[in-house]
Amino acid sequence: MPDLRAFWGKAGKSNTPHPLLCHALDTAAVAELLYPLMLGPRCREELEAAFKGLGDPVAWVAVLCGLHDLGKCSPAFQGLRADLALDLLGDHAAEDIRRLSRFKDVGRTDTPHGLLTAVHMDRLLKRWGASWEAAHAIAWVLGGHHGTIPYDDEVREARAAVGHHGGQKWADWCDALVDELCRLRGLPNPASLPWNEVRLGLVGSIGLAGLTSVSDWIASARCEDKYAGAGVDLESYAAETKKVAQDAVDRREWSPWKPPADTRFQTLFPDVEPRPVQVAVEKVTSGKSRPGLLIVEAPTGEGKTKVALQAAATFVRQLGLAGFYFGLPTRATANQIFTESAEFLAGQPDPLRVRLLHGAADEYLVGQEPKAEEERRKKDLQPCNVDSDGEGDGDAAAREWFTLKRALLASVGVGTWDQALMAAIRAPHVFVRMAALSNKVVILDEVHAYDRYMSTLLDRLLWWLGRFEVPVILLSATLPEHRRSKLVQCWRAGALRLRPEQVSTPLTAPGYPRVTWADREGDEVTLVEELVEVGVSELNANRVVRLIRLGDDDVVSWVLEQIDAGGCAAIIHNLKSRVHETYEKLEKAVEQLPEDERPELIWITGEMETADRQKVEKRLREAFGKNGTRPKRAVVVGTQVLEQSLDLDFDVMVSDLAPVDSMVQRMGRLHRHRKREETPVLAITGVGEKAAGPTFPPYTLSVYLRSTLTRTWALLRERSEIRSPDEVAELVDAVYDPKDLIVCPEGWEEAWQDNEDRRNLALEGMEYKARIVYLPQPSDDQSLRRLTERSKGARHTRSRSGKR
Incomplete structure (x- = not known):
């Protein structure tokens, strides 16, 4: 038997190795600390139920995480640094290692250590008495710690590759390593314990998988010049690991959010007079002891963001969660809510840092606080030598989780929808995303704007979040009745371990605005649902917007006429090319005006360079945001970013025809x-009309489905006004309800039916594309491999067309 310190676990370019046993101790210590921070109540409940017969279940979960690299005790892995291994292991292993020496410029000839971990753990667990199901679940989870759960065939082939894993001799050495790890961690010999009682469920397995990967990454942040070396005193090292692990975790600033005991709205926002929807949500969520799904539908301006923060504080406090993830439709909205969330949490008794998550987050943060962000970056975790044998994602990808993706692991994060939807896509490390969400409240805003592709992913995500019993808050201007029902059914199906079609249809919603709450009662298949019709604030009460129709050639002159005596106008186009065209026309027209009568002109699209867009957004907030200093005259021309991304106020608006829910949002x-x-005016442009039906500007149908625009125009063409909130729900249901609630105008019949047929085909196509990439249904009898098989990459969160 070689000295157990002789097996290297990490080396890199250093000649001082970090023993495999030391890395196992590092990882176990980190896992024990992360366990209550990262894993949600349902994850912990399943893991503790699975391992309680062994003694301290958390200690055993930590040791299992530490055993993720057991496959490195093999000729295949040790031979990667044959110089070190031959020197440390000597004659014990020399022949085995030399036989597997790599050759340059050839494909890999060894077996990845993750597969060998699965081989050894499966063998050990069965020897200890674990059932086939428990041994398979644990061994495959640990073997997949580099992102992909292995196939059964892969593990069988690895088991047959005796020269790679070393046969019985190396198996005995693996067993000795395991026994020594348990001893150093203060646990009894595993062979003496009732492993036959272990039953690991789906949620617990995913929690263990996510915890293992993240613990490995943090434990791998040890610099090469601090590797312990083969002469390390294991007893002293084991005693020090808890302190070292605590320091590493503390650097992440992952402390759980601790809202005050009183989470009533006025306590959290003492300077804000509660609006009706805020009062209603506080009443619905008060005293809730079980997770559930909360859907809030209300017009813009009713304070849905504060509603979400207050409800999240209540759920975090009452359910013992770590924090929340707030998902927004665009980077601009994410930046805005990031600032609002940061200000909210800074005013709490226990302030907590908020993390921002989207593709340009770093640029935004550097632009806001360059010095502070530079200091924070210095603290970013730098895992190294994570993947020495090229099996998985490598160091760069691991580091990504502590830089670009850190907001998903941190207690409180704000970002785009995509980061949450990625948890519903088969991709490497999807179990990390799911585990990261398991201990949070998940908030998603503007869900009415999801196309069929994203809606299909959202439905699957809700099914899984229900299975994990994660509370979810969905915010929307308004939702069609059938869509609201589907969202409720999907979350409930997960909580009840059923299929959505097996779940009872939710109650018919009353008027608008409204709040919907759904959960399950205890362990019984008893569903609790509340539907509350709420009022609106004075700002939105009896709100009337006058509609007029405007030709494209008249837009500029009409807008300048409207603000001639003073005022601020917005022009929203569906295409950036139309934005630039209108802006150029405005510039030419404004040049003809006296200098003191010229309005300020601003344009914005989603494709602007990040730095330029930040400057424009800042100016827009200063001029048209809440408490902004409004210019005497101004015209803002932009795309849908003005609809979704910025909290702005205008006197008059021109808008291209868009789906009815988008029109309602723009009206806001x-x-x-x-x-x-005065009654606000919305001038609709970007639509013409022939005897056979409406016509739209070129390329508009690359953004929206013709059928949706046609149905919307059929509904609005003869209207002179829209009353909000009274008519909003009726209008949205009319356009989107599967039942035909709109009368086809005379002469449009042929085109109408053709549009409907094309629409159905397009929606079926988008749904099919989502089904190709999304996770399988949450089921206890499925193989975990299905979570990562045929991975499509986590970035497939939006369809290319995004049409609605």
């Missing part, structure tokens, strides 16, 4: 922060 930017005496 009129007289948003203060009510005026």
